[in-house]
Amino acid sequence: MTVAELQKQFWDKLSKVYDEREARAITRMVLEEILELDTHKLSLERFRILTSHQHVLLSEILERLLTHEPVQYILGRADFFGLKFNVNRHVLIPRPETEELVDWIVSDFASRTSDLRILDIGTGSGCIPISLAHKFPSAFVEATDVSEDALEVAEENNRLNDTKVKFLKHDILNEDLLANTYDIVISNPPYISLEEKTFMAENVLKFEPHLALFAPGEDSLIFYRRIAEKAFHALKPFGKLFFEINEAKGKEVIELMEGFGFTNIELRKDLSGKERMVKGEKL
Numbered sequence: 001m002t003v004a005e006l007q008k009q010f011w012d013k014l015s016k017v018y019d020e021r022e023a024r025a026i027t028r029m030v031l032e033e034i035l036e037l038d039t040h041k042l043s044l045e046r047f048r049i050l051t052s053h054q055h056v057l058l059s060e061i062l063e064r065l066l067t068h069e070p071v072q073y074i075l076g077r078a079d080f081f082g083l084k085f086n087v088n089r090h091v092l093i094p095r096p097e098t099e100e101l102v103d104w105i106v107s108d109f110a111s112r113t114s115d116l117r118i119l120d121i122g123t124g125s126g127c128i129p130i131s132l133a134h135k136f137p138s139a140f141v142e143a144t145d146v147s148e149d150a151l152e153v154a155e156e157n158n159r160l161n162d163t164k165v166k167f168l169k170h171d172i173l174n175e176d177l178l179a180n181t182y183d184i185v186i187s188n189p190p191y192i193s194l195e196e197k198t199f200m201a202e203n204v205l206k207f208e209p210h211l212a213l214f215a216p217g218e219d220s221l222i223f224y225r226r227i228a229e230k231a232f233h234a235l236k237p238f239g240k241l242f243f244e245i246n247e248a249k250g251k252e253v254i255e256l257m258e259g260f261g262f263t264n265i266e267l268r269k270d271l272s273g274k275e276r277m278v279k280g281e282k283l
Contacts, residue, residue, distance in 0.1 A: 001055055004046035007031060010062060017066055026071045030061055033075050068203040081131040085157045090149035091125040092212045097270040098188055101244050101277050102131050104268065105184060108240070108279070114138050119234070121172050121187040121227055122146075124212055126154030126165060128186055133163040144170035147211060173226050177234035185231040188244035189223035190215045220246070224253055228260045228280075235282045247274040254278060 007027055014023035031042055034057060050058070064074050072078040072093045078085050080094035081102055087093055109116060116139035120129040123143035133141040143165055145151050154167050172189075192214050204213070215222055224243065231241045241262060245253050250267045257265055262280030270276040 001050050002046065003031065003035065003042065003048050003050065006050060006055070006058060007046070010058075013062060014065060017068065026065065029071055029075065030058065030065075033077070034058055034061070068201075069207055070203050073207060078125070078127075080125075080127040081134075083127075083131060083134060083161050085125050085127050085130075086153060086160060087125055088153060089207060090147065090209055091153050092208055094125060094127040097272075097274075097276045098128065098244060099131075100270050101186070101188070101242060102128055104277060104279070105132060105186065105242055106135050109136070109184065116140070116184065117182045117236075118142070118184045119177070119182045119186070120144070121170075121185065121231075122189045122212070122223070123154055123167065124150050124188075126157045126167065128188070129165045130154075130157055130161050130163050132184075132186075133165050134161060141165045142168065144168045144172065146171045147209075150209075150212070172223065172230065177230045179233050180236050181234050182231075183236055183239050184242065185227070185235060185239070186242045187223070187227050187231075189227060191220055191223065191246045191249065221249065221252060221256065225256055228257050228262065232260045232262065232282055237282060239282050241280050241282070243278045245276060245278055247276055250275040250278065 010027040011023055014026055018026065028039060032038060034054060037045060061074055065071060070093055072087050073089055076086060076088065078087045078094050081099050085094060116136055118129065118132055118139055118141045120143040123129055123145045126143060129141045129143040133139065143154065146169065148169060151167050151169060158165050158167065190213055228241065235241065243253060254265050254267060257278065257280045261282065263283050264281040266279045267275055268277040
């Protein structure tokens with residue numbers, strides 16, 4: 001079988017599970033990774049005959065994709081903010097809207113890079129703090145998570161990207177933060193209520209870690225309350241708190257941030273027009 005024939009097989013079968021654009025993107029990701037060819041070379045070598053090993057491996061991957069398993073978990077890699085990250089089912093797959101949050105932080109602090117102290121809460125794969133450490137190489141960057149499995153993945157990514165983020169196990173719901181320590185606190189915490197399960201995509205619900213997706217109990221904003229309260233205590237004067245949020249909860253997140261003393265609060269939409277990011281300042 002040639003590369004072109006296998007590519008068509010992927011498109012035809014994946015189009016029954018994903019929309020055409022996503023099916024083609026997934027196919028490209030898989031073929032580029034397994035055949036070690038970029039998009040241009042993939043086109044030039046479309047008549048190359050696959051080895052028996054490549055054919056078997058790609059057929060196995062296709063079967064897994066047809067069960068809705070995310071391609072990033074199958075390949076064990078995800079792209080984020082121009083960097084490569086290892087991912088597995090202990091961490092969420094880095095998403096484009098989170099890249100927009102990182103870009104907002106980078107733009108906000110572009111004129112001050114030498115002495116920043118940054119904390120990411122609920123770090124997962126470490127994509128946020130590692131990307132910021134890459135952009136601000138002289139900053140002191142810390143990140144926490146309650147999951148030891150997630151922290152293991154984050155440490156792998158720290159080494160992979162040659163950054164020096166300090167990763168710590170920490171339970172933000174039950175443990176405090178040091179006072180007047182950070183210039184920036186960021187979090188993309190669990191915010192999905194258990195009632196929303198029925199509306200979620202199968203590939204997310206079936207494969208991504210529920211610990212990172214669902215807020216415990218009935219209060220879907222519990223992490224935002226605790227983080228806003230503790231971040232206000234932990235930030236230096238004029239420090240800023242950045243949240244990624246549920247698009248339907250912007251007003252509520254703003255109100256709770258105001259309640260803990262944050263000012264100059266800004267709600268920002270992502271490129272899809274959804275309200276997905278909030279920033280507040282401690283004066």
